[in-house]
Amino acid sequence: MVGGMETVTHGEVLARFGHALSDPTRARLLLALRDGPGYPAELAVLLGATRQNLSNHLACLRGCGLVVAAPEGRRTRYELADTRIRHALDDLLGLVLAVDPTACPDAADQDCC
Numbered sequence: 001m002v003g004g005m006e007t008v009t010h011g012e013v014l015a016r017f018g019h020a021l022s023d024p025t026r027a028r029l030l031l032a033l034r035d036g037p038g039y040p041a042e043l044a045v046l047l048g049a050t051r052q053n054l055s056n057h058l059a060c061l062r063g064c065g066l067v068v069a070a071p072e073g074r075r076t077r078y079e080l081a082d083t084r085i086r087h088a089l090d091d092l093l094g095l096v097l098a099v100d101p102t103a104c105p106d107a108a109d110q111d112c113c
Contacts, residue, residue: 008065016064017088025049026057033067034086037079 008016021027028047032038038046044054058078061067066085070077080086 013065017066020061020064020066023057023060025053026061029054029057029061030066030080030085030089033078033080034089037070037077039075039077043078 020030025047029043032043032046040051040054040058043049043058044051047054049057058067058069062069066081067078068081070079
């Protein structure tokens with residue numbers, strides 16, 4: 001532990017990032033924060049989510065170490081924890097995937113890609 005924060009291994013970093021991206025709302029939230037800091041009420045409107053639902057996702061992203069909260073008076077501003085996260089998201093968005101739908105025919109039932 002460093003300064004009350006736990007450091008994690010490379011494998012754990014990837015697992016946390018994968019967990020964050022595995023939920024469509026969290027993925028869209030990360031993409032919104034990729035463009036700059038945001039406030040829960042505004043992010044909820046942008047994503048079409050309830051404030052409670054968005055709050056739960058922000059807590060998850062904070063727990064994963066991907067987002068930080070900065071109190072500003074009565075409001076809290078959220079932003080990516082590290083600028084390299086934005087670069088990682090940019091790199092992921094630049095990928096072109098060759099998807100083979102026959103590789104996992106039961107994808108919808110098996111929680112597969």
